[in-house]
Amino acid sequence: MAPSDPVVLVTGATGFVGAVLTKQLVDAGTDVRIFRRDDSSLARLGTYAERVDHAVGDLRQARSLYEAMRGIDRVYHVAAKVSFARGDRAAVRRVNADGTAHVVNAALEAGVDRLVHTSSIAALGRPPEPDGLIDETTEWQGLPHRSAYARSKRRAELEVHRGIAEGLDAPLVNPSLVFGVGEPGTNTRRIVDAVRSGWLLAVPPGGTNVVDVRDVAAGLRAAMHRGETGRRYFLGGENRSWKTLATVLAEEFGVRPPRYTVPPSLLNVGGALAEGVAAITRTQPVLARTTARTAARTYRYDNSRARTELGCTFRPFEETARHIADALSDEVPNA
Template sequence: MAVLVTGATGLLGNNLVRICLEQGRRVKALVRSEADPDPLAGLDVERVSGELGDEEALRGAMQGVSLVLNCAGFVKIGWRELETARRVNVAGAAMLARMARAEGARFVHVSSVNTLALGRRDAPANESTPVAGHVPCAYVLSKTEGDQAIRDETDRGLDGVLVHPGFMLGPWDWKPSSGRMLLEVATYQPPLAPTGGCSVVDVRDVARGVLSAARQGRTGESYILAGENLSYFNLWRLMARRAGTRGPLTVLRQPVRGLIGFGADTWTRIRGHEADVNGAALRMGAQYHYYSSEKAQRELSYKFGSAEAAIDAAWEWFVSHGMVHEKKSRK
């Protein structure tokens, strides 16, 4: 029987494909027809063309599958494109889960820590912390609704678990996705960092945690797969040091942050296109997304390394693939 990986060209999905192949597993990869072929080039995987919500493609992908690792998702932090996000993150995920239930396949749904409560450095959030303070942007709303759709399917008999990764960095970030932050800090050397923080983790640690959840996670349970909790200021300083560039001098405080967000959202309404810098992104950047992975450590034997090691791994991969200049590397 095979493992089906959705989002197989993305950061987590591509790392999962490679680890599964190293373990001798048969892998099927669901990829969009327009997806970059490079992430799967030379890999012994069965490619299935399609996307979440494509019923015919999903039925074909599910044939002969005993485990589904659902890494696909629509990721954009902003106020717009909620219906697009719901089509993938809610309806598409629910359709795949229904098919997995019908086939009797094990199902691991990759959610996000952004659907959970906010934490503090002295009190990181866990899976049971009451949720409050979310920024109601398209990504957070749709991923939260998608989580509920998966829980509804587990109530109907799906053998499924949910995992909530932190801020992932590491190799095989082709797009790039979260590694884009590292590249932009290295390239633009921003003097101001966001006031909040996040939980930084090597994507390979998360991938191993996903496979542990597939093996021994309790059906219907959620597991945080996070890492080292850092302020964005300290994270960006680490990134700049690795790149050999100047780090931020201070943080972006109110009222400047609010004025920038208001201006960006006003410009969005005028031109009809939402930029990456928008009110939702700025508000989320001011929050502390600090998490405890103690439950996963206890039940899944989950382990994670330092944020600095994750940054090093991402940087070295970007350098080796020509996505950043070697001269910026730390000597």
């Protein structure tokens, strides 16, 4: 490694997107340091955990970030807490919003050359017309039904812009619903396992945009090299209905696809009941009310900016589903 080569810090490197990004960076010959908690599982990184430098700390502890960024040239801020449980609202805010503020402050203090911030589809606005396309310029509305997670990611973006005003060089990316192999009980793996179990009989009536985790990681790297400071880039592949997504997954796993669509009213009731059970059992709700409300609607997104300005390409969902099915072919699906 030449002395002039940049040293990169990845927050959230042990997570779903961060692990794939870290592997891509290492494969490209990049000198990587990961920032992780002392109790973080290294399972997603596998042997790559031995090929990176480790900085142990917590986003909520500013001092650990200052230490982690010593000698760092570039930062990929990927770490976040994804939860829609009512009891996690404060934790979501502390990690996503306050944690990003700590990352920005540490990056400014360390004088890093550039930071790429990973936001979310949840931080984008909603179109005034039901059939309107959503892109990076769609205005945010702080409506009551927006989830605590969405609000935390919006606040995190404002922290990044505050850092930019203080001299930070930072583009932002907004991934859509990310699909990949993942681990049981986490992220979209819960959807995958529900479908491949063969017991999923009904799906929500709405739709959203989906993207392959490998394409998100590639988009982050493209934003680092070609993204404009302060500019958002929506990283999303295809706009699909929930029924189509479930059908494609079912076909790849060789199981019967869901036959019914859940009415929005029943979906909302199910979300309320699921949150009640989760509160009693102190677990993540299978379906939160904010998620139920969103899943009942169809949102369509435009990825033109990422394709034209960053040169991003996105796999069709059929290819993603096939990759997931191949990877999980030897595992027993959850009942």
